[in-house]
Amino acid sequence: MPRTLEQNKKIKEASKKRIMEAALKVFGEYGFDGASVSQIAREAGISTGLMYNYFASKDDLVLTIVDDFLEHHFGEWGKKISDAQTPYDKLVVAVDRYVIPLQEDVNKWRLIRELSVRKEFKDEFWNIVSPIRNVYAKQLESLYLQLGEDPVKGFWGLQTFLEGVASCYCSYGEKYPIQQIRNQYLKGYRQKLYE
Template identity: 30%
Template sequence: MPRTEEQFEQIRTEKKQKIMEVALELFATNGFHATSMSQIAKQAGISKGLAYNYFESKNELLIEIIDMGFNEITNFTSVKQDQLVTEEELIEFVERSFDRVGKDIKHWKLFYSLMLQPHIVENFNERYAQAAEPFFAMIYQFIASKGNTDPEGDLMIISMMIEGAFLYAVAAPGIFPLEQMKRKVIDGIFRIVETGKK
């Protein structure tokens, strides 16, 4: 029985995901420059030609991996651009972000290892800023709506606190339990916002 269009699409999605997972591991372990498309294809169990059917270049593959990582975190908010962020929505966003990181520590450890490589940092800072903009806008909007006198400064502190907690979660998961960090970060956000009121 011939496969349906949906089955072909499912196979394509699974193959693409496999290539990205293998590439992430090789990029993080061996370095982006030291990893070839041939190595990625071999470890993914496909031909090099087939790998190029999914990604035109190693650089395109890298961009998709980075975008996927950013989107997995920043897409959690359901807040529309023209609405104020409620306390409940902010808490839900932070909780779901921590839960996503906690469900696949290995993936995020590889992702952060990749992002810390000099070539990646130099070339994708702008891409990170664009991808994270909705997240920053959401937090900024919330801080400003509470009458905070320094929303930009407190946005910086809150962002560093969240990112730092994620790094602890993936680099040294035994030091602070994830659930405890999640609660403390949420409490910290509200303390910072309260302290900065007029």
């Protein structure tokens, strides 16, 4: 019995996901420049030619990974911050939506950081990031208004803090005291709001 369109779609999505996961592993091990399409295909358990049925190029693959990750990461984040009750709870969500995924999959963050500064990806990367960041910025600016702070400075202050945390964690891994840094940052706001 032939497969239905729905079954074919699920198989294609599963294969695409497997290729993306394999690519992350290979990029994590060899870097973007050091990784080849054939290494990625081999890691995914498919032929190189078959990989091109899913992605036009290594560049297409990496940008799809970034888009998928950021859409998932910040999409969930927006709902969670809206659901949080107090300004402090919203701030905790904002920090944790960055810190927890960073700890769970540092290779994705390393890849995103690498692409964000690469000349050949800059325009495409920012086309993916800008709409997401704009929504993120509006929610955080609203949060800082609730905290009684300048919203633009608050957003960029938090963004700078989180980028610094990401940079250090990507560089030092488990040696970096990420939870202590997180707790110290949030403690300052907790004291300001509740003491």
